[in-house]
Amino acid sequence: METIRTENITLKVADGTSMNAYVATPAEGAKAPGLLVFQEAFGVNAHIRDVTDRFAKQGYLAIAPELFHRTGPGFEGVYSNFPACMPHMQALTPDGLIVDARAAFDWLQKNPRVMPNATASVGYCMGGRVSFLANSAIPLKAAISFYGGGIAPALLPRAAQQNGPILFFWGALDSHIPKEHIRNIIDAMQEAKKTYVNVEFSDADHGFFCDARPSYKETAAKQAWELALKFLSTYVGQEARGVAG
Numbered sequence: 001m002e003t004i005r006t007e008n009i010t011l012k013v014a015d016g017t018s019m020n021a022y023v024a025t026p027a028e029g030a031k032a033p034g035l036l037v038f039q040e041a042f043g044v045n046a047h048i049r050d051v052t053d054r055f056a057k058q059g060y061l062a063i064a065p066e067l068f069h070r071t072g073p074g075f076e077g078v079y080s081n082f083p084a085c086m087p088h089m090q091a092l093t094p095d096g097l098i099v100d101a102r103a104a105f106d107w108l109q110k111n112p113r114v115m116p117n118a119t120a121s122v123g124y125c126m127g128g129r130v131s132f133l134a135n136s137a138i139p140l141k142a143a144i145s146f147y148g149g150g151i152a153p154a155l156l157p158r159a160a161q162q163n164g165p166i167l168f169f170w171g172a173l174d175s176h177i178p179k180e181h182i183r184n185i186i187d188a189m190q191e192a193k194k195t196y197v198n199v200e201f202s203d204a205d206h207g208f209f210c211d212a213r214p215s216y217k218e219t220a221a222k223q224a225w226e227l228a229l230k231f232l233s234t235y236v237g238q239e240a241r242g243v244a245g
Contacts, residue, residue, distance in 0.1 A: 003026075004053060006022070006023065006049075008023070011065065011103045011107055019104075020069060020073060021064060022048075022052055022063070022064045023052075024049075024061075031114065031115045032061040032115060034061050034114040035055050035061065035119065036063060036101060036108070038067065038121060038122065038134070039067055039123075039126065041082065041125060043074075043085075044076070047212045048064050048124070051064075054225075059237065060232070060237075063107065065101070065103070068088040068091075069100075070091065070096065071088045071091045075088060079210075079214075094133060097130050101134035117141065118240065119141060120141055120144070120232055121140055121144065122145075122232075123146065124146045125148070126148075126150075127146075128145035128146045128151075129150045129151050132158065133155060135163055135164055135166055136159075136162055136163070140163050140164045141164045142232060143162070143166040144166070144169070144228050144232070145169070146209055147169060147171060147177060147208075148168070152184040152185050159194060162194045164235060167227070167231045168198045170198075170200045171204035171205045171207075171215075171217070172204065173205040174205055176206045199227065201217065201223070208221060
């Protein structure tokens, strides 16, 4: 495991707002791929910070922007109180999320530790939708969406605008995302002839990756983690740089 350095930074967003972000950087001095980590509805909480750290330990310079910065700076929800998250979620707009993602992306591109043209995104739940959205608006090399609700139907036209290959994870027991929506997403990706990987875990529910939630499914989470690392390595990591992965 690599040692990492963590910090909290403040970014200026194009709409005039300020947005805090959590950053985890590999301690060694070599250049690293960049990674946008998009939060669940519960904010940049301990779990999202831990995930950001885990990616940094794998060699990625990872940044988790606070997407609720307009309505609840510093918001950290608890998993037993989803209603507290709703006002912040309902205030989000695609345009606002895009400028937020762009601010974090631009910060990575200006960071001398980040390799050029080697930034990807990953998002969980609400952040899975943001990862899909960001990949349609920013020149990412790859994107990962964990059980991203709300992609269909509103964002389906953006399938044709996906920049990097995208990896989708779903839980077959997830009652929050209609099966029809998932089919519509995959159909849209196929129609647009975009590169994607679609993975469904038959015994997993919504939020299966989060070890702080009752729906955590250890086997699915571990397999998804390995698949995610392999996917990122292929497009922005060691394999993309021509080094044996």
